[in-house]
Amino acid sequence: MNRTLYGNLIFELSKKGRKGYSLPQDYDRTHTTAELPEALRRKEAARLPECDELTVVRHYTNLSHNNFGVNDGFYPLGSCTMKYNPVINEEIAGLKAFAGLHPLQPAVTCQGALEVYYNLQESLAELAGLSEFTLNPCAGAHGELTGLMVIRAYHESRGDVRTKVLIPDSAHGTNPASAAVCGLEVVEVKSLADGTVDVEHLRQLLSEMGSEVAAMMMTNPNTLGIFEPRVLEITKMIHEAGGLMYYDGANLNALLGECRPGDMGFDVMHINLHKTFSTPHGGGGPGSGPVGVRKGLEQFLPMPRVVEAPTDSCTGESYVVDWGKSFEGKRGEELSVGNFFGNFGVMLKAYAYILSLGREHIKEVGPLATLNANYIKERLRDSYLLPIKGLCKHEVVFDGLVDKSTGVTTMDVAKRLLDYGYHAPTIYFPLLFHESLMIEPTENESKETIDAFIDVMHKIAEEAKTDPELVKTAPHNTPIGRVDDVLAAKQPVTTYWKTIAES
């Protein structure tokens, strides 16, 4: 495609007077701007680009070629679980009967949708080993905040003032952020050299402030892809201090079908449907972050909720919407964490995924994701520094190249991968290492894909020795080369403003 021509901004392609449409002259006869208050009327014409339809189509098709998604190639972005989004999910979610629903239409007219909603709540509860789920939160961090609000409400209901949240230093940044937004104070728990929680430090913190601890937030496997071997001991300690355990579902994929957060002693958790349950995310969003609770905490979940009721003999209604008319003096809308039911389209896709795999095959997700990550770990450890030996779960963290003598960094390796048609792994996270390179292959990739990626990683390690400049100045084959990320962070240009030439 001619990038020079159509890769320009749509404003730069504009020619005065050019049109991509024609409407009847009297198309706006029924309404005129004269009806609007003076203050709301434009003083000058909107500065819209003027292009013919073909130019517009070529421009946007060109832009779409600059995109890189799971459908384009291997996307091993650690901590993000960029698994394939099966086509059947999209077909189901696109069915008119679902896509045309309105959140306020009477429940009797959408029993099928409510049944899916209810069944997904139940399926997630079973997979998580918890009692009940709300599907309302719209993303992972929204789920974290909702979960912490549930925890706060639980303590408040008992007249227990607890303001501190314990969070391991290896946690995702959203954990302390969510706690702060919820009005709670973050206390960091140290990690051991192997990346797992320092239980002795936790014990010390609990002896100092146990009665103030509202909860501990944990990701398991943690952000290094390591299963926390002392998780049962940790949940027991927190419970004995009167706190609750929060499970960050970001890395649930490693455990899916193999073991359950509820069985490990977690009380509240969120699940990222857009990670573990194969719905699009990143630029493809939106997300969904259902929150589950153990038995005894159900009454603190937000509204609305979909519940099963005895079938109405007249209408055939079996599922009803509970808007939470009142709870401890609060009205229904005050018990909501967003608009209506959350992102229903995402839920349809997740439910389609669960049913496609079925009870039997969903058990293979975690083990296959783990096998793929360990295969990459073992085959790359000669070229890339492996700081934590032993088995990892669904992702593996390297600390840059083994041979750093030529000054090639993790950033350079990631940029060079783009030249070979791969999305870069997560870099410089987790923060425990200086040159973190975090690879999460997911369970979907074939051995051929993974082997080809491994070969390229070895090739880049070799290039770093023989031709370091080539790697340090990468990427060379992409539409845009190495960007100045310092300037981008210091002086981001977020708007385009230029007078369009009068030609």
Add this chain to the structure above:
Amino acid sequence: MAKFEEGLRYSESHEYVRVEGEYGYIGISDYAQHALGNVVYVDMPEVDDEVTAGEEFGAVESVKAASDLISPVSGTVVEVNEALEDTPELLNEDAFANWIIKVQLSDPAELESLMDKAAYEAFCAE
């Protein structure tokens, strides 16, 4: 690689304090600026703010990560290095010459619990 300067006291979170009389100049070590990479923003307290040993007093943001600044000592801020507001990259150019805040020390005994050059160098090598 990283440089270490004699005569300063260092903390485990990689801040240093240079003591001059009753004042301490607090900054981040050369090792810290190396680890952070290109610094793009420094969040600093205001003059007259109180800082407490072991507690956060600001943050440094680089292209890699945002990192809290933990004060190695307690005291009152008497000056902030305003040059860092517009040119945070000074921390990359020379972390020891470009201190972040100057504080009036309230408890000089705290300096004893910090590391000297040799101890800090060994700590970083771990």
